[in-house]
Amino acid sequence: MADSIEPENGSKYEDTLKKNINDLDLWDDDISDEILSSYDIDILSMPDEKPRTNKEMKVKVGIKVSSEDHGTPLERFRPGYLWVSDLTKQNWCEQQLYYSFTMSGIIEVNPVVQKVMTEGSNLHLARELAVHDTVPVKVTSNEDIWAIKVINLLNAVQGFLNGVTLAREIPIFGAPFQQDVFFVGLIDELRFDPESYNIDLLELKTKAFKSPPSKAQKSQHRLQVLLYKKLFDDLVKGNLSKTTVAKHLRLDLKRDFGEAVSLELTKHLVEFKNLDGLLDHLFQRMQCLTCVSQLHIEYVHQESKQTLYHHTEDYDDDDLSNIFEDYLKFWRGQRPVAGVDIEEAWKCQKCDFADICEWRSKKSEEYSSKNKDKMK
Numbered sequence: 001m002a003d004s005i006e007p008e009n010g011s012k013y014e015d016t017l018k019k020n021i022n023d024l025d026l027w028d029d030d031i032s033d034e035i036l037s038s039y040d041i042d043i044l045s046m047p048d049e050k051p052r053t054n055k056e057m058k059v060k061v062g063i064k065v066s067s068e069d070h071g072t073p074l075e076r077f078r079p080g081y082l083w084v085s086d087l088t089k090q091n092w093c094e095q096q097l098y099y100s101f102t103m104s105g106i107i108e109v110n111p112v113v114q115k116v117m118t119e120g121s122n123l124h125l126a127r128e129l130a131v132h133d134t135v136p137v138k139v140t141s142n143e144d145i146w147a148i149k150v151i152n153l154l155n156a157v158q159g160f161l162n163g164v165t166l167a168r169e170i171p172i173f174g175a176p177f178q179q180d181v182f183f184v185g186l187i188d189e190l191r192f193d194p195e196s197y198n199i200d201l202l203e204l205k206t207k208a209f210k211s212p213p214s215k216a217q218k219s220q221h222r223l224q225v226l227l228y229k230k231l232f233d234d235l236v237k238g239n240l241s242k243t244t245v246a247k248h249l250r251l252d253l254k255r256d257f258g259e260a261v262s263l264e265l266t267k268h269l270v271e272f273k274n275l276d277g278l279l280d281h282l283f284q285r286m287q288c289l290t291c292v293s294q295l296h297i298e299y300v301h302q303e304s305k306q307t308l309y310h311h312t313e314d315y316d317d318d319d320l321s322n323i324f325e326d327y328l329k330f331w332r333g334q335r336p337v338a339g340v341d342i343e344e345a346w347k348c349q350k351c352d353f354a355d356i357c358e359w360r361s362k363k364s365e366e367y368s369s370k371n372k373d374k375m376k
């Protein structure tokens, strides 16, 4: 699998590009996967291993802060597109997601959660390296970066068409439900059956504890695999156009690839000098496959590496469409931000924003005035 590496320091152009590459946050969906795994009631309710010092408490997470308060959340916080993990975090608590953009300075890095995330990342990496090596490729433009994603997706597709049965860490993207919002994600695993042509999708979740995943976690993971299937199937059905990709990712389809990316393409026996030809080729290959048949979620114990639980999820297009529409209203600034319902108030207990959360104090006032009314 090709992996982008940043260009060396040098010209102003390269400095700007480096910044843009950082903004692109290449594999955010994968990293966030570990963050999602840390949203575990067992971990949230765990005391720290040792009392944290003031210094540790003040460590800040490097999430961008927007000083501007105009524009929609989509315009303010994201570079023209969303990650699948943005919606899964929103599924946990939209208010928390909002604060993570606007108040990131008060996020505390909990060493226990950090350790769980690192263990989870290592397990994902070990699984990835079991099926392919990663090859660093020097990128010189945003077009190069997206070419690498396309090459990695194309590798999986071409592999299936050649009889390979397993692919891991597969980039996926698209603009589902004709909502004019672009999404990027990273599928953990696809399994191909050369006999039936069935493709199964599997999402790996690691757990520090052997307890079953909570209802809230399952809801996040369900949304994640449903959206991955939608994005994959849209490509199989030919529902994505080059102009949509170029518009949302702000790419010049006719811009020539850099030398390293061109060389990488020839290694994969395809020769295209820009995204225009490469995307045509990808779309044509994708349409030779079938839609995803089954959705699996596997929960693996971090210490023993044993599979603890395995769920299959039924795809429901109407359900996904309804969730999607509601969530996009937030991103488009069409409704106010919302926090958790009373049934999920346990999430607030270890939330970094609990002390300043307006939603939480509003709900608490509402419930205490209701209780007073009942007492009258």
Ligand code: SF4
Residues within 6 Å of the ligand: 093, 094, 095, 096, 097, 099, 339, 340, 347, 348, 351, 352, 353, 354, 357, 358, 359, 360
């Ligand atoms: S305190 Fe509760 S409602 Fe507020 S951001 Fe945190 S989890 Fe969400």
